[in-house]
Amino acid sequence: MDSAEETAVVESHQNSRHAELGLSDETVVEMYYRLVQARTVDEKMWTLHRQGKIHFIISCRGQEGIQIGSAFALRRGEDFVMPYYRDTGVALVLGMTPRDLMLSVFAREADPASGGRQMPGHFGYPRLRIITGSSPVATQLPQAAGVALASKIKGEAAVTAVYFGDGATSKGDWHEGLNFAGIHKLPVVFICENNGYAISVPQNKQMAIRDIADRAAGYGFPGIIVDGNDVLASYTVTKQAVQRALKGDGPTFIEAKTFRVAPHSSDDDDRRYRSREEVEEWKRRDPIERFKRYLEEVNLLDDSLDQRIREMVLEEVNEAVDFAEKSPLPSREDLMKYVYYNS
Amino acid sequence: MDSAEETAVVESHQNSRHAELGLSDETVVEMYYRLVQARTVDEKMWTLHRQGKIHFIISCRGQEGIQIGSAFALRRGEDFVMPYYRDTGVALVLGMTPRDLMLSVFAREADPASGGRQMPGHFGYPRLRIITGSSPVATQLPQAAGVALASKIKGEAAVTAVYFGDGATSKGDWHEGLNFAGIHKLPVVFICENNGYAISVPQNKQMAIRDIADRAAGYGFPGIIVDGNDVLASYTVTKQAVQRALKGDGPTFIEAKTFRVAPHSSDDDDRRYRSREEVEEWKRRDPIERFKRYLEEVNLLDDSLDQRIREMVLEEVNEAVDFAEKSPLPSREDLMKYVYYNS
Amino acid sequence: MAEKTVIEAIREAMAEEMRRDSSVIVLGEDVGVHGGVFRATDGLYKEFGPNRVIDTPLAESGIVGTAIGASFNGMRPIAEIQFADYIHPAMDQIMNEAAKVRFRTKGAFSCPIVVRAPYGAGIHGGIYHSQSVEALFYHIPGLKIITPCTPYDAKGLLKAAIRDEDPVLYLEHKKTYRRIKGEIPEQDYTVPIGVADIKREGDTISVVTYGMMVHVALGAAEKLVQEGISLEIVDLRTILPLDTETVKRSVKKTNKVIVLYEDTRTGGVGAEISAILAEDLFDHLDGPIVRITAPDTPVPYAPTLEEVFVPNEQHIIEAARKLAHY
């Protein structure tokens, strides 16, 4: 249950949806484990925030389906991944640990993404090929084209997967990044987590179209729509996009329809701009519950295994919190370090 | 022959293409006059540049078809027009005079667009609703949305027509401008003069698609392709777009396929990046010659009228050069003026 | 007179100007239904409707570009940039378009827009929710930049900015929003752009500053009184154009000056103040022109690092002591 790479079919259930996709039973249970892990990390962070122990958190809740599904289609340490701030699930699948993430919310020196220099939610880990992200929305899009361009120049068989929200599609940088990737048929997978809102701004104030995927045609590559709360569907379209990229056929744009069931961040109050009914409706479509039902149907999960997984995760997350809390803050003398190479 | 507004059918040839479009004989002859005028102004500027009398010029040559055709579909002084630097033809139809343009190439104080503060090719005239343009490519796109937004807020029945090249479509501002106009169904007509090059960069290095008009779908409004060297076709699609906008149906994107037969500017040497054959091929499709043939076919033009028109235009242009040359440069003391309202 | 916070003053200024002049519109991310992430536009959507209070797409260049275009067609748009940290994509529209349009058209076109942006550190915002951006825009002829620090100034200056014929960058220090309270008159008033304000009289040292640092300086001044050191606090209020007269008058009186800014040191706005004084008041200076600033680093998130990043009272007290005895 520790590697996203074991996707070979091992004893899979005949005729099951995941077997058809070439996913082993073990892998889909691991997917479930990751879903629970992401959710638990998120819940813990909210608790820590309420307790006043940390200043800020930004939430993956509701979007774990596309995050875990797509990330399982990426080859850890081989493909480049550029998660955006909401991608706790992606970061966990690709190899960042609950400890790493807790170190970040506590702004600790040992936080591998930033040493407490940056807000939480800005993942990054060179060894895992998780490319650092910033807060300005959509700056990562031309950067993704650049990462992939370098792969192309070097002749390296790596794909760059870049994540962003629906709001990000409105930025000039988004356009410039997609355009460049299209021209050079770069191995990029664009993954848009369309949760219907950019903070309070609903999709119909963000764009005049229903399906963002329609825009891909304007850049000369396919745009795919997927139910982002369906883990296996998310896995499938990403896997296909990765294969397409590796074949040299260029980028794919994936629009995952999903929803953020939490407020935008710990600073937000989403009751100001959307109804409880809308949120409740989407809670009923929770990707984790849905995947759980699937695993139960194919007899890969029962209450006792679920219980075990949840306990395991909780223990791991609690341990991570303890570890992070005890870990030291950056020391005041180090402020000027890391501005320049030799500073 | 001095107003773009007289588009009512006066004695038009039955069954002729222009009569079907509701264009009078007088109007199509005026169109021809404008084509010749634009070309003559352009040629004169090149001559002045070769003579070392002026520092810089940028050329409309080859693109007069879409420029004159579309501009005739706009209502002078009512619709807002945002030409780009190549739009000598648009500026002339909308009411700027050869004098105005010559004052600009000579950087004279009386230049109405800038008083010699800005390079030539940056048109602007508040009274004519020609909105000032700058050199940074594509900045005018969100501005066009803004002009039209103001019209919408005021309930004013005006359309904003904004012009730009194929290269401009790659800029973030282009995307942001179209997106905003689409969301608010603003009365904007986007006119792309696709001449196949951004200086030396050919279209296939600028984008991965053949028809830029395809991108309009991504903003929720129609994209129309037109032969930009066909004056009447250019007129027609623009007219339809204006009507659509006035009805409140929102923007239209027009892609006019055309070609710049001159170098990019007086600083450019286009032999460095494209074959003479390509240029010659397009010279054979010259929009002016083509329109001339049309007028001859419908018996509205013969050699003697053509001669008269050319003489008239030349006289006007020569007079404009004399006038501009004698006109004073900005005075040194005025440098600090016009930085702030009360400076 | 009623006591208000800075954010209330800003909101009131917009509401009153929108009532007074139907060409005033507001646009930006989350400014409509939501009322702004800092609630600066709270209530405006309800009162003025979606035509005049516009929730824009997430596109800062587009927001400013749209505002510029609307201003060409008779509007007086107020564009909100959600955090000053996100203003940079709009740099081109602000510096090449808004600020240059009057000059490049010899006055035929003008661009009366206001770009509002919350800035400043000290609120645990980290690297991308804490930046001071004024210095990056300080080098743009044609632009005006306002940095108020009290409710009175915030309201009066925002009204002046909205009525001004030139593009104005109106920077709001986030930390003043709810922390700083003050009296505001009931009736309409403006505070003139380009006029500094002596927030405290003194005669030992002039402290030239703006924004949140005015309050920090006032705190330091309070503590230095007992040592016989009397600081004169000059609040620039407008940093572009600079009120050099008021600054010079103060320095001619005290003959010593501390230039204080929260922004990082190199190339900060205060460098210009030092440069002007070092040239024009050379004979009046009885000591070096001391700068107190943030160090040249991005703004860190961890509280330990942010603590040493932002200039504080202690820095001022120590510098003032040294300079007083120079």
Added chain:
Amino acid sequence: MAEKTVIEAIREAMAEEMRRDSSVIVLGEDVGVHGGVFRATDGLYKEFGPNRVIDTPLAESGIVGTAIGASFNGMRPIAEIQFADYIHPAMDQIMNEAAKVRFRTKGAFSCPIVVRAPYGAGIHGGIYHSQSVEALFYHIPGLKIITPCTPYDAKGLLKAAIRDEDPVLYLEHKKTYRRIKGEIPEQDYTVPIGVADIKREGDTISVVTYGMMVHVALGAAEKLVQEGISLEIVDLRTILPLDTETVKRSVKKTNKVIVLYEDTRTGGVGAEISAILAEDLFDHLDGPIVRITAPDTPVPYAPTLEEVFVPNEQHIIEAARKLAHY
């Protein structure tokens, strides 16, 4: 040694570095087939092919963003911005991304890119082909800014920039491209970043400057000799980080200083130099710190206006006379 122009030096530096290191790539508008609108990349496309010399779409933010991404994956991209006037859309990528990435990752990521841009006035380029942009980027910790003015420095500094681990903004004064010639060694060399150069020794007044103004100052110095005024010309070469030691050493010797820049006055790079000297060398100064700069306006197109915009020898001569007798 061979005599070369500045543009030749720049071209050679890129070609040699590309030969030396296969991770060096060039991207920008018209840099490939065309060889650049100023011909800086002439021949590179032919030698290194379309994989390493990339004609980009017209999108400055995209160009720099792509370069940043490529640098995260092992490349050392040189991004050309066709004119510095068009760099502003890339401001966000430069200041929020390239310059902050080392800090925000505690050194785990770095961004070794070079952004080249031709800048400067005096070539009839008008408002959008003449701007000096260095001051707008001067306030960005994490960035380095180079402004060479001779072929020797241009080549050596560009090579140093390409090899540097940090993002570098390399500004080329257009007017030096073909006008300024000089000897260049045959063998490989670099000029260290962050080290100023005394282009002429003198003892009456230090003139601290960079770019094209170095040559203007040298001309003025020539003429002032006969009046017994001896200017020391300090060419900063790198403006960020600033070589304060060399500047201070010079001013400690002459005790008088003129800060000269072609850029507009308010908030210019020279303001920082004045500020540093007014604080650190107060006791060494025998006169005001004089600034000679362009006035605070956009760059005008008409020759009459451009003439009075750009600082010239006469300005320096007059200021030096006055200061010498102070």
